[in-house]
Amino acid sequence: MKRIFTIFALILTVSFAAPHVEAKKFGGGKSFGKSFKTAPVKKQQPQQTDTLKQQQPTANQPAKSSKKGLMGGLLGGLLAGGLLAAFFGGAFDGIQFMDILIIGLLVFVVFKIFKALRGSKSTPMGHREAYAGNSPQQQQQAQQFRQQANAGQESYVSTDSEVPFNLPPGFNMNAFLNGSREHYRTIQGAWNHNELGKIREYVSPALFDDLAAERAKLDGEQHTEVMYVDAELVRADYNASMAQLSIQFSGRYKDRAEGVEEEITDVWHLERDLTKPNAPWLIVGIQA
Template sequence: MKRIFTVFALILTVSFAAPHVEAKKFGGGKSIGKSYKTAPVKQQQPQQTDTLKQQQPASNQTTKSSTKKGLMGGLLGGLLAGGLLAAFFGGAFDGIQFMDILIIGLIAFVIFKLFKAMRGAKSTPMGHREAYAGNSPQQPQQTAQYRQQNAPFGGAAQPEYASTDSDVPFNLPPGFNMQAFLNGSREHYRTLQEAWNLNRLEKIREYVSPALFDDLAAERAKLDGEQHTEVMYVDAELVRADYDANMAHLSIKFSGRYKDRIEGVEEDITDVWHLERDLQTPNAPWLIVGIQA
């Protein structure tokens, strides 16, 4: 009985004496500030319809038919022009033969084609502009679909993503570069963890909202002196995105590993940051408004 009591006392002593490693993480290992429901995302496969594929053969046939018609029409027109010239000038061309008429018609046809080609080259840029502006009468649905897909990104083609949970929105704000944002967020995670270790609250203030800063400052005040939490590796993924006319909202899930350099204790990184950006203010920064541990 005495031996059991000794072991129990030892366990209690170790439990109270051992430091709480989670508290050394940025944010104190707690959920602070705003919180949103999140879910992983997947890249959607572009919906390829057979409409364009089916139209291409018909278009090719139309082009070939138009080419043949143009060729025959031009040739006949050239021959007709040559015949008219011969008939018009009468006596001046009394000795003209059929081959001469054919040569004159061929020359007229070549001149006609060159003139048409020059006019077509001049009108090509405007034709492209009209097509991309949605004025092409032949493909209204395709043009509308192109504009709808690319309008949120400023006209640049971007991959499409969707949340795996229908209740979680995934609407990227205008001009948003997701890959660059995630690359920067990993660096920010390391920067804020280092600032947390060194108790550099003014550095942390640059990245968070005023309300969240007050909560973080209170949590950091519970820790004594410099901390030694080191981020070994960290990855990031976007798990929520939405925006309206005033604000943009993002949620990033971090996963990885960190350790305490002094105590040698390692723990997993399983944090979610919720960020907001004021779309009404030019060059407004993304600010962390909530942390989920």
């Protein structure tokens, strides 16, 4: 029993005393520079499209019967039924000329009623044509609905009301995120090979000093490679002089020398000087 406790104590000692091995990722897994509150974004669903669909009747929708149509149908049915009952019941035995005129008049009235009923069935088609925009006012209203729906399909909103998501004018989000993934790999490679000159091109001067000091703590080349990485925009804002973006990276690292893997959970904060033409986006903060 004493021997078992001795072995158990030795295992605990070795476990706590052993150094923690981790991939030597860019920034050393620490936070530097500026920091902002971030939140994921979602695509805003167009509300106007549903409103327009509700207002537009479809071809499969049945026409609503009016009181006039209902009364006309009942009257026509009663007249037709009365004539048949009278004819087969012998009410016209010994028919006279005036009786023929009365019958003809009744048939004429019934014919007019049926014709009116057939005409009322074409009313829904007229409504559909009106909603399609025959009049200038209806055409303008339909165009406004379509424009608002198209605008909603391309807009994004933050899941946190306190986090802004205002994209700078002319900003191509998909192209920017594709480029940021490549830059993430490029900067990690420069960090491995201690190429501080290349890193300087991507970061602000203040952030560069902190990163250079952190890299000096590592000896020689590192062997951390990015297995895969994805990028998501989690904050965006701008004013007359400055634009700001925050990108959240997710993926996985691998250190070939140490044989360890780690998750990528970094957030980069970038800024761009809008007062200078063709100014680059520079990393001003890292949240590990």
